Amino acid sequence: MSDHKNTLEFFQNTPTDRAEDASCLTFRCEGEPATATTVDIDLYGIIEDFAWDEDSLTAKQLAEALKDYPQAKTIVLNINSPGGSVFAAAAMYQILNRHEATKVVRIDGMAFSAASVVAMVGDEIHIGENAMMMIHNPSVVAWGDAAVLS
Numbered sequence: 001m002s003d004h005k006n007t008l009e010f011f012q013n014t015p016t017d018r019a020e021d022a023s024c025l026t027f028r029c030e031g032e033p034a035t036a037t038t039v040d041i042d043l044y045g046i047i048e049d050f051a052w053d054e055d056s057l058t059a060k061q062l063a064e065a066l067k068d069y070p071q072a073k074t075i076v077l078n079i080n081s082p083g084g085s086v087f088a089a090a091a092m093y094q095i096l097n098r099h100e101a102t103k104v105v106r107i108d109g110m111a112f113s114a115a116s117v118v119a120m121v122g123d124e125i126h127i128g129e130n131a132m133m134m135i136h137n138p139s140v141v142a143w144g145d146a147a148v149l150s
Contacts, residue, residue: 025057025065033068039101040076041065047084047092047114057081059091072101077122079105083113086138096121107131 025043029036041062048056069075075096083089096103096118105122112134119125119133127133142149 025061027065027069029069029072035071036069037071038074038076039069039072040078042078042080043092043115043118044078044080044108047081047088047118049085049088057084057088057092059088059095062092063095066095066099072099074104075099075101076104076106077118079107079111079115079119080109081112081115081118082110083115083134086114086117089114089117092118093121107133110134 025045026041027033028040028042029038033039043057043062045055045057048058050056051058051061077096103122103124105119105125107119107125107127108131109128110132111119112132113136116133116135
């Protein structure tokens with residue numbers, strides 16, 4: 001995916017200041033977004049190809065929001081996600097990878113399945129002592145009646 005080296009570190013004291021009713025994709029910075037040099041992004045929810053509900057995280061949402069931070073030198077990506085669509089996760093990875101900022105990934109709780117793909121964009125990756133990353137082989141689901149599936 002990228003030729004840069006990742007630094008994997010463990011840290012204590014997982015951040016807990018996130019509001020329970022906040023959006024699943026949250027951006028924070030000091031000052032105005034257009035001039036901010038550091039932006040914190042919370043990726044908390046299911047990664048999906050389309051925004052089905054308020055719990056959906058899409059590559060389109062990420063790309064549109066990231067345009068507001070053209071001067072960012074550091075992106076801190078906080079992840080707590082069970083995963084979702086690997087295609088949407090691959091797009092998120094590419095969107096973040098194209099940004100010139102240094103990427104610092106913090107896994108706050110879980111980075112399962114497709115969320116582990118997004119986490120790999122980090123120049124630094126920090127995992128809380130009580131957090132977890134899950135990487136697995138690809139899986140599929142088939143749908144149809146007996147004639148179609150035979």
